[in-house]
Each structure stands twice: as C-alpha cells, then as structure tokens.
Amino acid sequence: MPDTQPVDPPPAAAPSAASSHRVPPRLGPGDRVAIAAPAAEGCLLLLEETGEQPYRLDRILTQLTRAGVLGRAAGLVLGDFTDCGPADQVQAVLADRLGGLGIPVATGLPAGHGPLQLTVPLGSLAQLRAGPSGTTLTLLETPLAPRQLPPRQEDLPCAC
Template sequence: MTLPDRLPSGGLTRPAALQPGDRVAVIAASGPVDQPNLEVGLQSLRGLGLRPEVFASARTGGDYLAGSDRLRADDLTAALTDPAFTAVFCAAGGYGAQRTLELVDWTRMGTPTPRAVIGFSDVTAILEAVAVRLGWVGFFGPMPGGGGFRPGRADFDALAALLTDPASVKELRFPASRALAGGVAEGVTLGGTLSLLASSAGTATSLPAAGGILLIEDVEEEPYRLDRLLTQLRRSGYLADAAGIVCGTFTDCGPRERVEELLHDRLSDLGVPVLLRADIGHGVHQQTFPVGLPARLDADAGTLTFAVPALV
C-alpha cells in the first residue's frame, strides 16, 4: 500500500449518524476495562436508544493488556467489518493499541461500510489506522469504560450530540484558550495523544500532518519527555507542513507554565497558528475532536469551525 503524504483537502469519508435502535460494538483495543465503569457507560449508550454489544476483549482482564493481542485484533477487525454495527466504541485506553494493530490484516477487510470509531488516549493509534487504511472520519472523545460516561456531563452530552445530531455541532469553542501563535488556518483535522502520534511515526498507519490542523495532548509525561516527543516529530519532518496546531490538556505533565514554555520553544517557529489550553484530552470534561474533517482554526478567537457536519 502506498501511504498518503497528506490528507485529502476535502476530508475523509463521513460515516452515518447514529439512530435509535442501532447496534454498536464495544471493544478493548488496549488495556483491561474497569467493569463497573463499563456498566455505567453501557447504560448511557442504551439511554440514547443504542444497542451495545460488548466483545470479549472488553470483558477480559490482564496485567496491562486486555487479553491477548490476537483477541484484541480479531475483535477490532470484526467490529470494523461486521455490517450489523454502525459504530465502534473503544471501551478504555491504557496501553496495547500498537500491539493490536500489529496483527490486523487490513488487506482482508475489503471495503466495509463506514462507521464511527470513538476513543482517545491510546486509541489515537486506532483512529489514525482507521483514517489511513479505511479512509473514515473518527472521533477523539470519551469512552464508555473510562468513568463518568453518563448524561448530564458536558463531555458525554457533547459526544451524544455529535453522533446523533451532527448538523447541530458546527464548531468547537475554547473560551479558556489563548493563542501561542495567532492567525487562521484551514485544513483537515488529525492528531490526538502526543506519545501515540510519535510511536506511530514511520509505521503503515501513521496519519500525515501535512496541510492539517493537528491536535496534541498528553498525560503523565514529564516536560523532558514531552520535549523528546516533540523533537522527534520535528526531526522526522512530521510537523514541517502542518497548517495549524491545537494544544489540548497536558494533565500531570508538570506546571502549566513550564509545559507552555516548552510548547512555545518547540512550536512557535513553525510559522502556523497554535492554540493553547483547549479542553480536549485527559483530566477535563473534554469536547470531542473529529479526525479527518475539513475545518478552520482561528487561534485568536479560540474556535474550530467545521466545513461540513462530522457525520451524514
């Protein structure tokens, strides 16, 4: 397969919006899932009129992996290809998505019907793979086994609106943000958790940032490790032609002032708009960030406006 050097300007294929009665797959592509949290999340999905089917990977324990690599890869493959499902919810993050992807045979999938894939953190690698290999828009957002996945919370309600009434979600607004570098950029959205983006670089499922509006965020990475990750992406050329950057949360990564000094050091010379303090990522009731959608970033106004609805 010839890998793209940039995303198509019109974005990726948009799956269908979710409707009451739709069957949705719930899998684990990474670590073991907290079962009480998952039960709350499943009830919340049912409250939207959806019919979640929990795969074995989301019920299987382990040290830091949810069952075997083969189990997780097979569950991911089935969830992405079975026409019965209209969405795939990754139950939780942790670690293991890269090992899962190592065993996925994309050439045998054919051209399955596009469906929404949702998750964040370690699931960044899955969203990238789905974008590169299947060409679908995905969603960096809250997960049913992650805790607090319930109606009344801003993160759940925002995700539910995006998935069930996508035309109502025209933009993301970040009132607490500030511009590290001002200006306006247009491009296709991509990105996610910084450490996962760096670990995907050079693989057959890395999504290029050229011409795109890149999201980065992370958790529990000391400033020197963030420096290493950003420097690796700079040296590899990954950041060279990005159109704009949205910096989400950097929870438990050291003092905010120190992290933002580092972001200034590593990003300000790229010559593109850079937004800080977006409420996307770990440690907040995050907004859901579509991956693969044409959008307009206004770093001074703190807005990300979508050119089209995220789903059809």
C-alpha cells in the same frame, strides 16, 4: 503525588505574517505515534498528552519537529496536558517548541485526558484562523452525516 490538574497551554503568540492566515484542512490524529504517519500531511494536528514530564514533552516535540512532522502540518490545536508536571514548565516547553513554527496554533481546547473531554471529530474539515484578536477553530462540516433509511416494509411477517 502527580499533579492532577489540567495545564492551560500558553497563550497564543502574536501571529507573524507567516501565521496570519486561514487554514481549511481536516483535523488530524493527535497522539505522538499517529501524527508521525503520512496522514499528518497538511492536517490540523491536535496535540494533547497525559503523564509525560516536561523534559519528555520537549523530547517528543523536538523529535517531531526534526522529523518534519510539525512542519508538514497546516496548524496545531493544543488540548489538555494532564499530569505532565508543573504547569509553568509545561507552558514553557510548549511555547519554546511550537512558537517558531510559522503556523497557526490554537490553545486551550478541552480535549484529551482532562476533566472536560470534548469529543473531537477527527477527519472533519475544519478552519483554523489566527489573527490579532486570537485564534479560532471552526468545524466546516457536520461530523455525523445523515443516514438514508431503507424503505419501510410493513407487511413482513413477524418471526417472533
């Protein structure tokens, strides 16, 4: 029977000089097909997965690293890794593959296929801060812009 508990990502490593900075790009696509697109350039990438065993997560992350996709990202935001095998193995793969990228990595966003499915406004301007006290993700703009309504025309005849 598959493990149905969401996996808590590994705690963020102590930021290095290369990762202790502010990143103001837009949130980018999160599945492994979409993030291979040129749109991943300079984005904060949301990574989440469901139903992939640790050895497959390792392969996916290795492929994305070797293809330069993760190196072009401004930072990573880790969501849920649901039904992906034993939590300790998933955490070990994430820490091993993402720990040395030299970019900020935020962990524990309740987004993806877990029990809490936070709506993430992809394309919104965001800031990822990594520092000694932890990593935070802040949206810098309202994901839904107010809409200008047309002028009211009260004197139109009803067609009913």
